[in-house]
Every structure is written in C-alpha cells, then in structure tokens.
Amino acid sequence: MKDKILKILNKAIKSLNLEKILIQDFEINTPPQKEFGHYSTNIAFKLTKILKKEPKLIALELKEKILNCAPKDFFQKIEIAEPGFLNFWISQKAILKEINKFFTSGQPKIKKPQKPIIFEYSDPNIAKKMHVGHLRGTIIGDALANIYEFLGYKVIRWNYLGDWGTQFGHLISAYKLWGKKSEIEKDPINTMLKLYVRFHKEMKLKPELKKLGQKEFKKLEFGDKENRALWSWFKKESLIEFKKIYKLLDVKFDIWIGESFYEKDVPLVIKKLIKKGIVRKSEGALIVPLDQFNLPPALILKSDEASLYLTRDIANLIYRVKKFKPLKIIYIVGNEQSLHFNQLFAIAQLLGFNPQKFLHIKYGLVLGENKKKLKTREGEFVTLEEVLEKAIKLAYKIVSKNKNLSSKEKEKIAQIVGIGALKYNDLKEHRHNDIVFNWSKMLDLKGQSAPYIQYTYIRLKSILKKSKNKDLNQNKLMFLENEFEKDLALKILEFWDVLNLSAQNYLTSYLANYLYELAFLVNRFYENVPVLKEKNEKIKASRIILIKNTAEILKQGLNLLGIKTPPKM
Numbered sequence: 358m359k360d361k362i363l364k365i366l367n368k369a370i371k372s373l374n375l376e377k378i379l380i381q382d383f384e385i386n387t388p389p390q391k392e393f394g395h396y397s398t399n400i401a402f403k404l405t406k407i408l409k410k411e412p413k414l415i416a417l418e419l420k421e422k423i424l425n426c427a428p429k430d431f432f433q434k435i436e437i438a439e440p441g442f443l444n445f446w447i448s449q450k451a452i453l454k455e456i457n458k459f460f461t462s463g464q465p466k467i468k469k470p471q472k473p474i475i476f477e478y479s480d481p482n483i484a485k486k487m488h489v490g491h492l493r494g495t496i497i498g499d500a501l502a503n504i505y506e507f508l509g510y511k512v513i514r515w516n517y518l519g520d521w522g523t524q525f526g527h528l529i530s531a532y533k534l535w536g537k538k539s540e541i542e543k544d545p546i547n548t549m550l551k552l553y554v555r556f557h558k559e560m561k562l563k564p565e566l567k568k569l570g571q572k573e574f575k576k577l578e579f580g581d582k583e584n585r586a587l588w589s590w591f592k593k594e595s596l597i598e599f600k601k602i603y604k605l606l607d608v609k610f611d612i613w614i615g616e617s618f619y620e621k622d623v624p625l626v627i628k629k630l631i632k633k634g635i636v637r638k639s640e641g642a643l644i645v646p647l648d649q650f651n652l653p654p655a656l657i658l659k660s661d662e663a664s665l666y667l668t669r670d671i672a673n674l675i676y677r678v679k680k681f682k683p684l685k686i687i688y689i690v691g692n693e694q695s696l697h698f699n700q701l702f703a704i705a706q707l708l709g710f711n712p713q714k715f716l717h718i719k720y721g722l723v724l725g726e727n728k729k730k731l732k733t734r735e736g737e738f739v740t741l742e743e744v745l746e747k748a749i750k751l752a753y754k755i756v757s758k759n760k761n762l763s764s765k766e767k768e769k770i771a772q773i774v775g776i777g778a779l780k781y782n783d784l785k786e787h788r789h790n791d792i793v794f795n796w797s798k799m800l801d802l803k804g805q806s807a808p809y810i811q812y813t814y815i816r817l818k819s820i821l822k823k824s825k826n827k828d829l830n831q832n833k834l835m836f837l838e839n840e841f842e843k844d845l846a847l848k849i850l851e852f853w854d855v856l857n858l859s860a861q862n863y864l865t866s867y868l869a870n871y872l873y874e875l876a877f878l879v880n881r882f883y884e885n886v887p888v889l890k891e892k893n894e895k896i897k898a899s900r901i902i903l904i905k906n907t908a909e910i911l912k913q914g915l916n917l918l919g920i921k922t923p924p925k926m
Contacts, residue, residue, distance in 0.1 A: 412441025
C-alpha cells in the first residue's frame with residue numbers, strides 16, 4: 358500500500374515539474390493515532406525550501422494533484438494537519454483490492470542479485486564456554502540471514518570460530534603442566550577453562566610463564582605434532598558442546614571455518630601488504646599506518662613473528678572475496694569491536710577492495726535486571742547454557758498451568774516458549790541498545806512478548822479448526838464491514854514493507870514489533886467482531902480468511918526471527 362501511495366505522490370510531484378525530488382526524500386508513515394489517518398506523509402516539509410512556501414500551502418496544492426493522480430476511489434479522504442502533514446484514509450474498495458492481491462500473489466517479484474551475502478555471527482572461542490554475550494550476535498545474525506534468504510537473496514551463514522591465537526599457547530602450557538586426559542574427557546570445557554584460568558593466575562606470580570605460553574603457541578604455528586594434536590582435541594571437544602547449544606537455539610550454519618584455517622595464508626598476506634607498500638616496521642613488529650582514516654596504526658605481525666587476530670581477519674576477507682565473490686560480507690559483532698573492524702575495512706580499501714562491500718553490524722550489551730552487565734557473584738560472565746536453562750524452567754511454570762498437557766508435552770512446549778521469549782526480548786529492541794533481562798516481562802502472556810504472539814497464533818488456529826469453513830480455500834475477502842477489519846487488513850499489507858525495512862537497516866526490531874502490533878490488532882478484532890457466531894455466511898467467511906492469513910503471517914514472521922510456534926500452550 359505504501360508503494361502505491363509513493364507512486365501517486367511521485368506523479369503529483371512530476372505534475373509540479375519537480376522531477377528532481379526522489380522517493381527517499383520523503384516518508385510515508387503509519388500514524389500512531391487513528392484520527393490522523395491510515396497513512397501520513399511529511400512531503401510538504403521537504404518541498405518548502407524548493408518552492409519557498411509554507412508547508413500548509415504546499416500541502417493544499419498537493420492535495421488536489423494527488424487526488425487527480427490517484428486511481429478512482431483509491432482514497433476515502435485526504436486531510437491536511439498542522440503545520441502541513443498530509444493524512445490519507447484508504448477506501449474500503451482499495452483495501453479489498455490490495456489485500457486480495459496480497460493473498461493471491463504472495464511475495465513481490467523483485468530480481469535479486471546472484472552473488473551471495475555472507476553473514477558472520479556467533480564466533481565462540483574454542484576451549485571456553487559460550488556466555489550470555491554470545492546470545493545477541495547469534496540470534497541477531499540468524500534472524501537477519503533468515504530475512505534476507507526469505508526475500509530471495511543467496512545467503513551464507515558463517516561461524517568464524519576463535520580457534521587460534523596466543524591463548525592456545527597458554528592452554529597447551531597449562532595442560533602440559535597440570536592437565537589430565539581423564540578429567541578433560543569427563544568434563545571438557547570446564548576443565549580446559551579451569552586450566553586456562555589457573556595459568557593466568559600463576560602467570561601473575563611467575564612472569565616467565567608468559568614466555569612459555571608464547572613458545573608453545575609458536576610451536577603450534579610452526580606445526581609441532583604434539584601441540585597440533587592437543588589443539589585438535591580441544592577443538593573437537595568444544596564443538597560438541599557448541600552444537601548442543603545451537604541445537605537448543607535452533608541455529609544452523611553453512612560454514613564453520615575459523616581463524617586457524619588462515620594461519621597458512623598469513624605469510625602471503627604479509628607479502629601482499631609489503632608489496633603494496635602499506636606496512637612499516639615499528640620496534641621489530643609490522644604495522645599498517647592508518648592516519649588517512651583517522652585511525653591508530655594496525656599491528657599485523659608481532660616482533661616474535663606471531664600473527665594476530667587482525668592478520669587472520671585480513672586473510673579471511675581476501676579468501677572470502679576470492680572464493681565466493683560476495684555481494685556483501687556482514688559481520689554481526691558487538692560494539693566493542695568497532696576499532697578492529699574500522700581498521701580491517703581501512704586495510705581492505707588500501708588493498709583495492711570496495712569498502713561498501715563490508716559492514717560491521719554492531720549491537721549493545723546484555724544487562725541484568727539491575728541494568729549492569731549480567732555476571733555471576735564471582736564476577737564471571739553468565740554462561741549461555743545457564744540463561745537458556747533458566748528461560749525454559751520459568752516457561753515450564755507457565756505451561757504447567759495447563760492441566761491437559763502431558764509431562765512430555767509440557768517440556769517440549771516450555772522449550773519453545775522459553776527460548777522464544779529469550780530471543781524476542783532481544784530482537785524487539787534496536788540492536789544498538791543494551792538489552793535488559795526482565796524475566797517477568799519476557800514471559801508475560803499479556804505484554805509485548807513472544808509468548809503473547811505465540812498464544813495469539815494458537816488462539817487463531819483454534820478458531821480456524823472450529824470454523825470448518827469451505828470458503829477458506831478461495832482465500833478471497835468479499836467484505837470489510839468495520840474499522841477493526843480495515844485496521845487488520847492494512848496491517849497485513851505492511852508485511853513486505855516491514856521485511857524490506859528490516860533488511861535495509863539490518864534491524865530485527867521492525868519485524869518483531871510489527872508481529873506484536875499484528876497480534877494486538879487481531880485480538881482486538883476478534884474481541885469486538887463476531888466471527889464464529891456471525892450469521893451471514895459470506896461475512897463470516899471473509900472474517901475467517903482474515904484470521905487465516907494473520908495466523909500464517911504470525912507463524913512466518915516468528916519463524917524468520919528463529920522463534921517456533923507451539924501446537925498448544
């Protein structure tokens with residue numbers, strides 16, 4: 358519907374001989390209050406400087422032009438609101454025409470590029486527990502990849518594992534000093550983490566351990582068989598645990614290539630950078646000066662010739678561009694890594710790559726209910742496993758109120774509801790914002806939450822089951838009798854706009870908030886308008902079709918956010 362209005366507005370602008378004004382120069386919005394219409398635009402304000410008139414006078418002039426350019430009976434009315442907004446009410450005839458087109462045609466056919474988009478997200482470190490900080494990147498990345506794929510783009514989901522670096526020299530040293538094979542086999546990640554933490558504590562008392570860690574990592578880099586075998590074992594055990602978490606989150610990846618894959622490419626990368634003349638020596642190390650980008654110099658090779666995370670990221674970028682020729686590479690990583698990516702993209706530009714191809718999609722922190730970093734009493738990060746278990750446990754208490762469910766059903770539904778609540782709590786917020794874990798709000802069946810939307814979906818499916826209406830197969834609306842139906846139909850028509858907005862801005866909040874608004878409107882519609890009790894069969898059929906399509910959008914939308922819909926609740 359917004360596209361229709363945009364086309365009408367552009368025709369009106371052309372009739373004023375103002376072809377230079379582009380679509381993106383003005384906005385079409387859905388007003389928060391009904392008295393301001395179905396849609397509103399600020400176009401008059403954008404034309405003020407050009408026409409040298411007050412917005413209200415421009416709006417008056419445009420109103421007549423718009424009515425002349427619009428199809429017959431498209432607008433019910435157009436009003437001008439101070440100080441110059443144009444407010445539109447769409448006619449019942451136009452809404453019916455557009456909603457039926459939506460029901461029959463599905464996704465708008467837009468030619469998508471054949472080149473893939475690489476989404477890099479999650480990126481846990483080997484030999485360490487995934488903590489709550491990994492939650493945001495994992496679910497934001499998964500949802501954005503889902504949305505882009507649904508819109509017709511080729512997508513590559515990439516988990517860039519932290520499986521290389523000096524920390525492995527420390528871990529290998531710790532294992533050789535104090536480790537036992539049987540203990541790691543019994544409890545791999547916790548044992549490796551304890552060894553790593555012990556090494557760092559001991560290092561404060563015995564500084565010589567730092568050199569030992571560097572020595573062991575260098576041996577690993579240069580192919581020492583014992584160190585390579587230990588490293589492979591640590592990685593294998595870590596991946597088993599990671600995959601359990603991803604299975605619980607219902608998150609999948611196409612590629613699991615981490616940092617270690619590129620250590621063989623580091624010498625070639627260094628040569629490439631030297632050949633380009635963009636590196637210089639500094640105290641025995643190699644750096645890339647980035648003054649022209651107003652950035653500090655980037656360290657790419659230590660004085661002991663050990664590579665760094667940034668060096669391997671340069672190798673990774675070169676590899677991806679060469680092998681996949683992607684449309685874009687999108688890195689979904691927290692705000693704290695901004696400098697790293699600014700340096701990486703600056704170096705890519707110095708190497709001749711188009712910087713527009715690379716994007717760092719930032720996100721804020723995860724906070725507890727006290728609005729401080731979510732940590733344990735010992736000051737450690739809360740593990741992701743603990744958070745997921747708590748969400749499922751709290752959801753189980755809610756689900757258990759339904760006495761008609763078996764224990765097995767309760768467990769399965771609690772997992773869907775709990776994980777869904779956790780995801781939605783994050784995805785409904787602007788990713789730049791920090792998110793707060795308020796468990797009661799997260800699981801509120803009456804508030805803005807995943808359980809509210811999931812319950813609405815179940816309620817709609819129950820109505821459809823009771824209706825047994827044969828006309829459902831026709832999927833064509835014949836009537837929109839009142840404002841409740843019109844509001845719901847117009848909200849359904851926003852679906853593709855919302856998906857495109859989410860994709861263009863890399864913001865899941867557009868879709869998450871839309872689903873809540875849709876659920877709210879369909880509940881309001883059902884509570885105010887007779888559906889199953891409607892005596893006129895044709896009107897009843899139209900209302901059932903509205904419910905059917907709303908249910909489908911709720912399920913599809915939740916699915917794109919990585920949230921399942923339970924069969925019961």
